Each structure stands twice: as C-alpha cells, then as structure tokens.
Amino acid sequence: MHNTVQQLKILLAEDSSLQENCVWCQEAMLPIGTRTKYNAVVIFRIGDSIDNGWFATLSPQTGGDPQRDFTVQLMTFGHFSHFAQLAGNPKLAKNYGLAFGKLNAAMTMIMAEEQPEFKAVSPTRETGAAVAAYGKCTTWQEKKEHLHLKLFPFRGDLGQPSIVDSTFGKKQIHYDHLTKEEFVKMKPIRKVLLPEKRLVYLAGKIVSLLCQETGKE
Ligand SMILES: [Zn+2]
Known part of the structure; x- marks a missing residue:
C-alpha cells in the first residue's frame, strides 16, 4: 500500500516541462494559424x-467524409500524461x-450552418449535430x-457506437x-x-468563431 501511495504521488507530480522528443511539445508554443510539421493548423490557444495552457489543432485528415467531417485535437501546452494530473x-x-466548451460550440456552429434543416431538437439522426470526444491516458510506458x-x-x-455505449x-x-x-x-475507418x-476554410471559420466568442467576454 505504501508503495502505491508513493507511486501515485510521483505520477501526480511528474515533470510537465516541454520534452525535446515529443511532437506535441514542439507544437505547444506555435501561434494560431500556424501549420504544424504534419500540416495540421493551430486553431485555438x-x-x-x-x-x-491548452491548444487545439485541426487535423489535415479525418475519418468519415472529408467533404463534411473533420477532426480537432485538444492538447495541453505542457507535457502532462494523465487526466488525474488536472486535479x-x-x-x-x-x-x-473552457477549451472543450468553446471548441464544441464552434464545431456545432459549423455543422449547423452546413445542415439546412438543423434544429436544436432534431427529428432524425441525419439532421442532428452530434459531436463525440475521445481521449485516454495511461501509465503504461509504451503508450504514456x-x-x-x-x-x-x-x-x-x-x-458508430463506442465500446462504452450500450x-x-x-x-x-x-x-x-x-x-x-x-x-x-464495425465499418472500417480510413x-x-x-x-x-x-x-483552410474550416480552420479560418473556427478561429473567427472563437475570436467572436472571446470578444463577448
Ligand atoms: Zn509533450
């Protein structure tokens, strides 16, 4: 038990300074609008x-329909590795x-604009604006x-339903x-x-929506 407490303490107090060999640490200080090494666009800080700090990028690729769908990635500035460290x-x-709410708001706005029959309570799955989030953390060295x-x-x-969905x-x-x-x-995702x-359009749109949002404060 003593060892468990000690190991948890170590986990929660881990060094979160920028790591040279981490691709996301290298992106953490890029200004909004910048392209990353793999062509994602920084859209939020x-x-x-x-x-x-947290920042978000619009991925240059997505699963689903590339004409309609898109994927946003939200990351910490610092090299945190476990959600428990937020506590x-x-x-x-x-x-x-704030980041999660604002990004969801911008994504929902875009989906609503691109769906002429959008309603707050949609009668069908197709005309609704559904957003999903996926994130995990582990202490397993290989996937930390x-x-x-x-x-x-x-x-x-x-x-498609996620493994935690009934x-x-x-x-x-x-x-x-x-x-x-x-x-x-399950259907394959490519x-x-x-x-x-x-x-370019989506990145600009999300940045402008989030700027308007910030202006309201
Ligand atoms: Zn990192």
Missing part, C-alpha cells in the same frame, strides 16, 4: 504557461473546461503520451471459426486528407 492544477482544469483528446462529428462512419453491447455477436473468437461488425480548400 488558452492559458499563458505550460502549467495552465492538482485548478487553472489547467478550468481552461480544459502527451495528453490529447480528439473531437469529431459523430455521424456516418464516425458515428448500443455497442447490443451489437450482434459473430463467431470466427478460423480463430475461434467472437467478434462484432483516414483521408481534407481538400486543402476545406482545411
């Missing part, structure tokens, strides 16, 4: 130091909430990464006689590049 950093936690979450429209091929649990179970394993069917024009 909040906070003023590695202790409290001891109230400003980082506060900025996470800079904290990041992905936000994306939950529709089409990207709108609809996933209700999927029909099949049996592979070759491997003697059970499995459920990441495709957004057309350059679409990437």
Whole structure:
C-alpha cells in the first residue's frame, strides 16, 4: 500500500516541462494559424504557461467524409500524461473546461450552418449535430503520451457506437471459426486528407468563431 501511495504521488507530480522528443511539445508554443510539421493548423490557444495552457489543432485528415467531417485535437501546452494530473492544477482544469466548451460550440456552429434543416431538437439522426470526444491516458510506458483528446462529428462512419455505449453491447455477436473468437461488425475507418480548400476554410471559420466568442467576454 505504501508503495502505491508513493507511486501515485510521483505520477501526480511528474515533470510537465516541454520534452525535446515529443511532437506535441514542439507544437505547444506555435501561434494560431500556424501549420504544424504534419500540416495540421493551430486553431485555438488558452492559458499563458505550460502549467495552465491548452491548444487545439485541426487535423489535415479525418475519418468519415472529408467533404463534411473533420477532426480537432485538444492538447495541453505542457507535457502532462494523465487526466488525474488536472486535479492538482485548478487553472489547467478550468481552461480544459473552457477549451472543450468553446471548441464544441464552434464545431456545432459549423455543422449547423452546413445542415439546412438543423434544429436544436432534431427529428432524425441525419439532421442532428452530434459531436463525440475521445481521449485516454495511461501509465503504461509504451503508450504514456502527451495528453490529447480528439473531437469529431459523430455521424456516418464516425458515428458508430463506442465500446462504452450500450448500443455497442447490443451489437450482434459473430463467431470466427478460423480463430475461434467472437467478434462484432464495425465499418472500417480510413483516414483521408481534407481538400486543402476545406482545411483552410474550416480552420479560418473556427478561429473567427472563437475570436467572436472571446470578444463577448
Ligand atoms: Zn509533450
């Protein structure tokens, strides 16, 4: 037990300073509008130091329909690796909430604008504006990464139930006689590049929506 407490203490107090070999640490200080090494666009920043800041990029590629769908990645400035570390950093936690809300608002605005029949309560799945978020953290060395979450429209091929959804649990179970394993069917997701024009449009749109939002404060 003593060892557990000690290891948890070490985890929560880990060094979050920028790491030379971390791709996201290299992006953390880029200004809004900058392209990263792999052509993502920096679209949002909040906070003023590695202790409290978050930034977001629009990915150059997405699953689903590249004409309609897109993926946003939200990351800490600092090299945090576990969501539990937010508990001891109230400003980082506060900025996470603001960043998450503002990015969701901008994404929903874009989806609503591009859906002529958009309604706050939509009668059909197709005319709704659904957003999903996915993030995980681990202490497993091989997968212990800079904290990041992905936000994306939950529709089409990207709108398949997640393993924690009850609809996933209700999927029909099949049996592979070759491997003697059970499995459920899911549609494959292939990441495709957004057309350059679409990437530029979406990045500009999200930045301008978030600037308007900031202006209101
Ligand atoms: Zn990092």
